[in-house]
Amino acid sequence: MNMKKWILILGATALLAACGSSVKLDKAPVEDRTGTAADQSANSTADNAMAKSNVQPLEVGKSATDSLPVNSRLVYFDYDSFAIKAESQSLVESNARLIKADKNRKVVIEGHTDERGGREYNLALGQKRAEAVRRALVLLGVADSQLEAVSFGKEKPMVAGSDEAFMAKNRRAEISYR
Numbered sequence: 001m002n003m004k005k006w007i008l009i010l011g012a013t014a015l016l017a018a019c020g021s022s023v024k025l026d027k028a029p030v031e032d033r034t035g036t037a038a039d040q041s042a043n044s045t046a047d048n049a050m051a052k053s054n055v056q057p058l059e060v061g062k063s064a065t066d067s068l069p070v071n072s073r074l075v076y077f078d079y080d081s082f083a084i085k086a087e088s089q090s091l092v093e094s095n096a097r098l099i100k101a102d103k104n105r106k107v108v109i110e111g112h113t114d115e116r117g118g119r120e121y122n123l124a125l126g127q128k129r130a131e132a133v134r135r136a137l138v139l140l141g142v143a144d145s146q147l148e149a150v151s152f153g154k155e156k157p158m159v160a161g162s163d164e165a166f167m168a169k170n171r172r173a174e175i176s177y178r
Helices: 002-018 039-053 086-101 118-138 164-168
Strands: 074-076 105-110 148-152 174-177
Touching: 002 164, 074 086, 086 118, 105 118, 118 148
Parallel strands: 105 148
Antiparallel strands: 074 174, 105 174
């Protein structure tokens, strides 16, 4: 009995010791990402280093996908359907051209549903919608390795509401560029 007690105490001590960390969280470096100059000398040093380098600065918000409005990356579906409508075909084609233009571009196609139906059913329907758009992009010449299809089901509605107009906005596949 006494031996079991010692083994239990020793095991608990070893477990607690393994959970310890030498990282001091109260002395973590803080980086200002607001775009305002918190320290002018640090900014001028970075600017001087950039001037001496051949590396071009990244212009945030200047990617080719930003030229596409958000609504040109949304494919809408009819109720309880995963068939791409004829009116969405040009949208899929324009996204295919953009994806094919950069072989390193990765795209996630997110399938969504409205609030009707059970969780499992909506996850499956959302996956079928995402896969339908993925297959259409592959048929248009996009490499399958650039595409990933995922389903969110009814978990991420675009708009809240229970009438048909609101639910129609939630029955969609979103083409998200990474």
